[in-house]
Amino acid sequence: xxxxxxxxxxxxxxxxxxxxxxxxxxxxxxxxxxxxxxxxxxxxxxxxxxxxxxxxxxxxxxxxxxxxxxxxxxxxxxxxxxxxxxxxxxxxxxxxxxxxxxxxxxxxxxxxxxxxxxxxxxxxxxxxxxxxxxxxxxxxxxxxxxxxxxxxxxxxxxxxxxxxxxxxxxxxxxxxxxxxxxxxxxxxxxxxxxxxxxxxxxxxxxxxxxxxxxxxxxxxxxxxxxxxxxxxxxxxxxxxxxxxxxxxxxxxxxxxxxxxxxxxxxxxxxxxxxxxxxxxxxxxxxxxxxxxxxxxxxxxxxxxxxxxxxxxxxxxxxxxxxxxxxxxxxxxxxxxxxxxxxxxxxxxxxxxxxxxxxxxx
Ligand SMILES: *Cc1c(COP(=O)(O)O)cnc(C)c1O
Numbered sequence: 394x395x396x397x398x399x400x401x402x403x404x405x406x407x408x409x410x411x412x413x414x415x416x417x418x419x420x421x422x423x424x425x426x427x428x429x430x431x432x433x434x435x436x437x438x439x440x441x442x443x444x445x446x447x448x449x450x451x452x453x454x455x456x457x458x459x460x461x462x463x464x465x466x467x468x469x470x471x472x473x474x475x476x477x478x479x480x481x482x483x484x485x486x487x488x489x490x491x492x493x494x495x496x497x498x499x500x501x502x503x504x505x506x507x508x509x510x511x512x513x514x515x516x517x518x519x520x521x522x523x524x525x526x527x528x529x530x531x532x533x534x535x536x537x538x539x540x541x542x543x544x545x546x547x548x549x550x551x552x553x554x555x556x557x558x559x560x561x562x563x564x565x566x567x568x569x570x571x572x573x574x575x576x577x578x579x580x581x582x583x584x585x586x587x588x589x590x591x592x593x594x595x596x597x598x599x600x601x602x603x604x605x606x607x608x609x610x611x612x613x614x615x616x617x618x619x620x621x622x623x624x625x626x627x628x629x630x631x632x633x634x635x636x637x638x639x640x641x642x643x644x645x646x647x648x649x650x651x652x653x654x655x656x657x658x659x660x661x662x663x664x665x666x667x668x669x670x671x672x673x674x675x676x677x678x679x680x681x682x683x684x685x686x687x688x689x690x691x692x693x694x695x696x697x698x699x700x701x702x703x704x705x706x707x708x709x710x711x712x713x714x715x716x717x718x719x720x721x722x723x724x725x726x727x728x729x730x731x732x733x734x735x736x737x738x739x740x741x742x743x744x745x746x747x748x749x750x751x752x753x754x
Contacts, residue, residue, distance in 0.1 A: 397745075397747055398745045399643055399644050399645040399683055399684075399725060399745075400642060400643065400644045400645075400682075400683055400684040400688060400738075400743065400744045400745070401642075401643050401744060401745040401746060401747050402640055402641070402642055402643075402738055402739065402744055402745070402746050402747070403640070403641050403642075403643055403727075403747050403749060404434075404437075404439070404440065404639070404640050404746060404747065404748050404749065405636070405638075405639050405640070405749045405750050406439060406440070406442075406443040406748055406749065406750035406751060407443075407749070407750030407751060408636040408638070408639035408750070409440060409443040409444065409447070409620060409621065409639050409640075410443045410444075410446050410447040410750075410751075411447070411635070411636060412447070412619070412620050412621070412623055412635045412636055412639060413427070413429060413443065413444045413447025413448060413449060413620050414447040414448050415632075415634050415635050416616060416619060416620060416632075416635070417447065417448040417449070420602075420614070423602075423609050424609070424612050425593070425609065425611070425612055425613060425614055426449075426450060426612060426613050426614075427448075427449050427450075427613070427614055427615075427616050427620075428449060428450075428451045428452070428453045428473055428592075428613060428614070428615040428616070429441065429444030429445070429447075429449035429451070429452050429453065429616065429617075429620060430452075430453045430454065430475065430595070430615050430616055430617030430620075431444070431452055431453070431454050431459060431463070431617070432453075432454045432455040432456065432459060432475065432617060433617050433618070433621060433732060433735050433736050433739060434621070434739050435459055435462075435739050435740060436454050436456065436458070436459025436460060436461075436462045436463050437463075437739075437746075438462065438463050438466035438467075438468055439748050440621070441463050441468050441470070442468065443750075444620060445468070445470055447620075449470075450470070450471070451470055451471040451472070451473055451491075451492075452468070452470050452471070452472055452473070453472075453473040453474075453475045453615050453617075454472070454473075454474070454475060455474070455475040455476040456476070457474065457482060457485050457486060457489055457490070460472045460474065460489045460490055461485075461489050464489060471491040471492065472489065472490045472491055472492070473490060473491070473492045473493070473494070473518075473615075474486055474489075474490040474492070474493040474494065475494055475615065476494070477493075477494060477495060477496055477497065477500065477520070477528050478493050478495065478500050478504065480497075480499060480500050480503055483500070483503040483504050483506070483507040484507045484510070484511065486504060486507070486515070487504060487507040487508045487511055487513055487515045488511060490515075491515075491516060492515075492516040492517065492518060492551055493515070493516075493517060493518070494517075494518050494520050494528070494554060495517045495518065495519060495520065496519065496520045496522075496528045496529050496530050498538065498541055498542070501517060501542055501545060501548065502545060504517065504545075504548060505545035505546060505547045505548045506547075508547035508548065509546065509547045513547070514547050514548065514549055515547065515548055515549075516548070516549045516550075516551040517542070517548055517549070517550055517551060518550075518551050518552045518553060518554045518590055518592060519535065519538065519539065519542070519550065519552075519553045519554070520553070520554055520555065520556060521535060521553055521554070521555050521573060521576055522555075523555045523557060523563075523569040523572060523573065524557065524561075524563040524569055525556065525557045525558060525559065525560050525561045525562075525563040526560060526561050526563075527556060527559055527560035527561070528556065529555065529556070532572065532576055535553075535576060535580070536579070536580070536583065539580055539584055539586070540584070543584065550586060550588070551588075551589050551590050552577075552588040552589050552590030552591050552592060552613075553573070553576060553577055553580070553588060553590075553591055553592070554573075554590070554591070554592030554593070554594075554613075554615075555569070555573050555592070555593065555594055556594060556595060557569065557594050557595075557597060557598070558594075558595070558597035558626060558627065559595065559597070564597070564601065564627065565593070565594055565597065565598045565600075565601040565602075566601060567601075567605060567607045570593060570598075570601065570605075570607070570609075570610065570611070571607065571610065573591065573593060573610065573611060574591070574608075574610020574611060575610075577591045577610065577611075578610075590612065590613050591610070591611040591612050591613060592611060592613040592614065592615060593609075593611030593612075593613065593614055594614060594615070595614070595615050595616065595617065595618070595626065596616050596617060596618040596619040596624075596625055596626040597625070597626040597627050598614060599614075599616075599619055599625035599626070599627075599632070600625045600626075600627045600628060600630065602614075603625075617732075618732045619632060619635070621639060621640055621732075621735065622637060622639070622640065622730075622731070622732065622735070623635035623636050623637040623638075623639065624637060626732070629731070637729070638697075638729060640730060640735060641697065641727045641728065641729060641730070642684070642689065642694060642727065642728040642729075642730055642734075642738055642744070643725050643726075643727050643728075643747075644682040644683055644684045644711065644725065644726050644727075644728065645682065645683055645723060645724065645725050645726070646680045646681065646682060646683075646720045646721065646722050646723060646724050646725075646726065647681050647682065647683050647710075647722065648679075648680065648681040648722065649678065649679075649680045649681075649715070649719070649720055649721055649722050650678070650679060651676050651677070651678050651679070652676065652677065652679045653675070653676055653677075654671060654672065654673060654674040654675060654676070654677050654704075654714075655671055655673050656671065663707070664707055664708065665686065665707075669705055671704070671705075674714070677714045677715075677716045678714070678715045678716045678719055678720075679704065679712055679713070679714065679715070680701075680712070680713050680715045680720050680726075681710050681711070681712055682710070682711040682712075682713060682726060683709075683711075684706075684709075684711050684744075685706050685707055685708045685709035685710050685711060686706050686707060686708050687708050687709065687741060687743070688737065688738055688741040688743055688744050689706075689711070689728075689730070689734050689737055689738050689741075690731075690733045690734040690737045691703065691705075691706045691711075693730060693731040693732075693733045693734030693735075693737075694728040694729065694730050694731075694734045695728060695729050696713065696726060696727070696728055697726075697727040697728060697729060698718055698726065698727075700715075700717035700718035701713050701714065701715050701717070701718050701720075701726065702714050713726070
C-alpha cells in the first residue's frame with residue numbers, strides 16, 4: 394500500500410529552480426529582473442527558496458499571511474505585497490512587506506504613518522492603469538499623485554508598474570508598454586526621481602516580450618505561472634527549455650468498475666446546478682478518483698496518461714474513463730494542472746504536498 398497520501402501535489406523543486414534560472418538568463422540581457430511570485434502556492438517557503446536559489450532577488454505575494462509564513466520559515470529576501478494594501482492592515486503591511494503596490498492616496502498616507510509608528514521606512518510601487526481596469530492610477534492623474542506622495546515622510550517611491558490581462562484580459566502590446574516607459578521617463582524628469590523599478594507585468598507579458606521588436610522600457614517582471622508551470626499566460630504556450638511538469642496532482646482510485654457511459658433515468662440538474670451531457674460510448678471502465686470539485690478545477694486538469702479521459706466530477710469524486718488503460722483500486726493517476734487548478738489544489742486543506750528535489754540551495 395502507498396504510504397504517501399492522495400490526493401497530493403508533487404512539487405519538484407529542482408524543476409522550479411531550473412525554470413526560474415531559465416527565465417532569469419533569458420531576460421538578463423534585456424536588463425529585466427524577475428520577482429518570484431508565490432501566491433499560487435499559499436506562500437510556500439520551499440517554493441520561495443527554490444525561486445531564490447534560481448536567482449530571483451525578491452519574492453512577491455498577494456497576501457500578508459503568505460509573506461508572514463515565508464518570513465517565519467526564515468526566508469530572508471525583500472518581500473513585495475502584490476495586492477493593494479487594505480487600509481485596516483497598514484501596520485502589518487509595513488511590518489512584513491518591504492515594498493507594496495499601491496494606487497490609493499488614503500492608503501499611502503496611512504502606510505507612511507504606520508512606518509513612522511514602527512520606526513521604519515516603506516517602499517511603494519505606484520500602479521498605473523493601462524486599460525485592464527483592475528488596480529491602477531490613471532496616466533492623467535499620476536503626476537499629481539506623485540507630487541502628493543513625495544510629501545509623506547516615511548515612504549520611498551521605488552517605482553511604477555502595471556498589471557494587464559488578469560482582470561479584463563487586455564493584452565500587453567507595443568502601445569501600452571511604451572506608455573508605461575513614457576510615464577516613467579516623464580516622472581523622473583519632472584520630479585527628479587530615480588525609479589529603481591519599472592515593473593512591466595506578470596506572465597501575461599511574456600508572449601509580447603518574446604515577439605516584440607520595440608525597445609523595452611521596463612526593468613522588472615513579476616512572474617508566478619511561468620516559473621511554476623513553464624508556460625506564458627496568454628496562449629498557454631510552453632516556454633522553450635522550461636519544465637511544464639514541475640507540479641503534478643496525484644490521485645488514487647477508490648472504485649474501478651465497468652458501467653454504461655449513459656446514465657439511466659430522468660435527468661435533471663446535478664449538484665452544481667448544471668445538466669451534464671454524456672456521450673454514448675457503450676460500457677466503459679469507470680474509475681472514481683479521490684479528488685473533487687472542492688479540490689480542483691475540473692477544466693484545468695489533464696491526465697498525464699493520454700488514454701485516460703475525464704468524464705465528470707462532483708464535490709469529492711472525479712470519474713475517468715480508463716477503458717483503454719485499466720486502473721485497479723488503490724493505483725495512482727497523475728494530472729497536469731493549469732494556474733486556476735493549481736490555485737484551487739494548493740488552497741484545499743485535503744490536498745497534501747510532497748516536495749521532491751533539493752529543498753535547500
Ligand atoms: C498574481 C500577480 C502576478 C503574477 O502573475 P502570474 O501570471 O502568475 O505571473 C504579478 N503581479 C500581480 C499584481 C499579481 O497579482
